[in-house]
Amino acid sequence: MEYVDPLTGFRVDGRRPNEMRKLKGEVGVVARADGSALFEMGNTRVIAAVYGPREVQNKGQQVNSKEALVRCEYRMAEFSTGDRRRKPKGDRRSTEISLVIRQTMEASILTHLMPRSQIDIFVQVLQADGGTRSACINAATLALADAGIPMRDIVTSCSAGYLCSTPLLDLNYLEDSAGGADVTVGILAKMDKVTLLQMDAKLAMDTFENVMGLAIEGCKAIATYIREVLLENTKRLECQRG
């Protein structure tokens, strides 16, 4: 199958290779949580809720009493994919993604400011159409900011792939399942540091660099958008306070 039309240069869904899907971010969607956010990348839609910082519930999990304990749970809703199948909690894939999100977020949270406390991040995929891992990280960033948890920088993530000898930004499910390489990058936007880099195929060194460069561009664009959303939200809060 041709994922990039050789004559028009468009992808299957009408994007150009270096274009992202439509982004949408909203904070404060879960009233009970300390911070929450909804994030959409095209048809991929995830919700994140943050509880904390709060007292460590299970002391046994605490490794270092001088730093906050960050926990993360990733789940896919049973209705999130086309075929409605029971997704067991704690399967390999969600354990792995939970770990990835936790590590990425830990890199930006100033954990040393909150000793003997714990932060819980819950991310749930409502609708999956490729790039859930990136969307979850972006949603978690928004939710953490909403909860007012101190962070070094905004962490954003975006994926890029390589199909039909073209680097493609932000793969959707169809492109993701094409079997090409899928590079997921997470960066600290202002500090320009990479906190996450995953790839699940082989790529030649120079193509890899191109693909990764494209993903970083995508991350930066998302960071700008997230900053806007947060700014908007802060202004709204300011207005409410009067």
Next chain:
Amino acid sequence: MLQSKSFVKKTKQGRIQKVVREHYLRDDIYCGFVPCSACDAAAERKLVADAAAILVVDTNVVLHQIDLLENPAIEDVVLLSVVLDEVKNKNLAVFNRIKALCTNKARRFYVFANEQHRDTYVKDMVGESSNDRNDRAIRVAAHWYQSHLGESVKVLLITNDRDNKRKAIEEGLNAETVESYVRSLAQPGLLDLVVVPTSGDVTMEDVEDHRPSKRKVIYSEHKPMSEITSGLRCGIYHQGKLRVNRYNPFEAYVGSESIGDEIVIRGRSNMNRAFDGDIVAVELLPQDQWHESKSFIADDDEEEEEEEDVHLVPNSADDAPRNASSTQSSVGSSAPSVSSRPVGRVVGIIKRNWNSYCGSLQPMPMPAGSGGVAHALFVSKDRRIPKIRIQTRQLENLVNKRIVVAVDSWGVLSRYPSGHYVRTIGDIGDKETETEVVLIENDINTRPFSTQVLACLPPLPWTLSQEDLANPNRQDLRHVRVFSVDPPGCRDIDDALHCTLLPNGNFEVGVHIADVTNFVHPGTPLDEEAAQRGTSVYLVGQRIDMLPKPLTEDVCSLRADVERLAFSVIWEMTPDADIISTRYTKSVIKSCAAMSYVEAQARMDDSRLVDPLTVDLRNLNSLAKIMRQRRCDRGALTLASAEVKFEIDSETHDPLDIGIYQIREANQMIEEFMLAANISVAEKILKHFPLCSLLRRHPSPTKEMLEPLLRTASSIGLNLDVSSSKALAESLDNAKSNDPYFNKLIRILATRCMTQAVYFCSGDLTFSEYYHYGLAASLYTHFTSPIRRYADVVVHRLLAAALEIAKLPPIFQDGPQLTGIADNLNYRHRNAQMASRASVELHTLIYFRTRPTDTEARIVKVKANGFIVFVPKFGIEGPIHLTPKGDKGGDWVVDEVHQRVTKPGTNISYAVLQTVRIHMEVVEPQPHRPKLQLTLI
């Protein structure tokens, strides 16, 4: 703007799934019209201002009138993406042609992505079929063009669909049918290219056939697709590719996976309008109809008849006629195994493989009153293709020409498919024309290399640079006495050798191969072109290069007395030809002599010469003899072929003399070292890249394939053991008689039972399948001719990567793509061989046109009304009829077991392998259709 598409699909497991996809609509798609000011200035523009009209074509126009669109008279065409998508789904071949038109800078064909444009996207309406929706999308896009460009330019929708045209006119668009548009261009020649709509078929029939009986339904209707798919699933029907017997167009085979055997299909009515290469659904006939009927030609009451032409001797089973129906039905044979092959008939065609074909019009009386539309029957040169009915307005121009014709349709009422004229190649019988026909038929690209390809060449004149010498991976071997031995007049020298005596008494033997990959880099247009061509093609007196001439004849060619880059395999060998060590390196060499085989042979034979070069040659020769002996002991087959050689007049390029190509010791010597180099390289690359090496294998022939050989052998009392290549080699060696040519004849017969060796990707097969039967080598590849074979280029890259000189190009990580390359190479390789054979046949005909000859021939096969003879002197073979044509051969009795034909009551008999005297002469049974005829004297 965002739209979402949602549809329901069934997964492979049979579950129903709802799929939702995003569909982005954009405002940055431009019209491509040069003077348009509303669109972005940087956008690509193709449609010019002074065009009479901008044409918007619909899907069926592209599908059926592609030959017309390819004509330069049609320009300024807008192709909508909805049309392209539909074309792609319906016919990939047409899609590739239209794609080539769109990417061709010289043509003004613009692709407009209407499905992505904000204003031209149409939503599916409830209850609307997808065809109607697409037609509506086309009209909306045409409308957009008209309103976007304003009144200054006429936008014309071209459609043959009456309904669509009516709706378009109602909506205020300009719309016309293809025919009326072409008529308005006032170029009568163009009208021949227009495909007549299928409804015209019946009227055509009326014109041509006055006999009322002919109006009957000739073929059974094809089953509808839904029935075929369900039939395939429950095993009633079998799917496969139809291959028509090259030597008997009334017999075809369908290789079916579901049965695991070939299904035989006999007669045109059972083939049911299928062409060679079509994917068809086949229904098996009841077993009692499986018997091999000899009279199958009779149930097709056609004027055509099975007739074998004189042709070149086949070199392998792939070239040879199938051992179809002639033998197993022998009288009184009570063996239960009689025809175990299933016989079937075609019930439907899943995928058409219609192409354009070369040939000529069947001679016919010129109709009175020229200038009008005439109907004619086209006879393809490829005998597998049935006659094609065409309409033309220029009959008198076409009668004695070779023309190209494309097929359009084949209804149940008409005996022949209908098609249309595409172009004229030249006069029948003219050497250039016929050569071009050969090239077209074998899909050989003769176009000059494009500028992009030529831009990849190194600056000329090329000389050895300091960088090359300073490269640590490149060894300087200029001081070594390297020489090359090739056929006389060879310009593309890709191999050279050296042989030095080492102080310890061993020899250092080097094979130096032109370093083509130093100039042809992966991914460049040059590389893509070479990959596509696959091989150089050698015709009589002509060569079609794989690489541009400067590379082929100069920069890469290892000519004498110039410094050239090479890729070398260097062995240390004992005087007993045992390889002690092997080393591979890129190198710089300076050949001291480029000899021909004759020269090299003369030097070796002249005992007075003791110069170093001659000594090297003799050393190499003695090593080669040992290696050859060892190879034969291992079971390599010494096969024989009857290759011929022409002496060509330098002025007229007509053949002056013809003779069998002589194989000398020098040829065998070079061959031996090339084989050794190929095997060494194959081992090396497979060790490093077990999954992505390009190797060459030769499958062992099956019992069935060897059967004609065994039958012939047993009829003359010779016992051949074919259990393994070694056993066969030995029994071939023992096949001796007092007839000096006997052994060679048996070897020739054995050769043609084998299939050809093929390239493959090592990841696709298991190790035991890598075996090369003919060479009795467990591994083999092609390394030694990178100038003329692309496979060698690929292997050079693999070897360089194995030596860590260069990086492995990314293509090797893509298994399917590599398999695709291997398949293309096999296809090109085969076509190149077919083309050179056809070229030789053509020149044979030209040669005998002025020289009727009497000569000796050997009978190789006995048939009902005659036998097939092989003419050793000229390497051709053809039928000899004992009885006149049409006569069923009543007074000759064929004894199949002993392969003998006798005339009862007399003692005249002919047996297989017997020598006969024949007369060869070119006759013209029909004007402008010369053919070679053999008669017994």
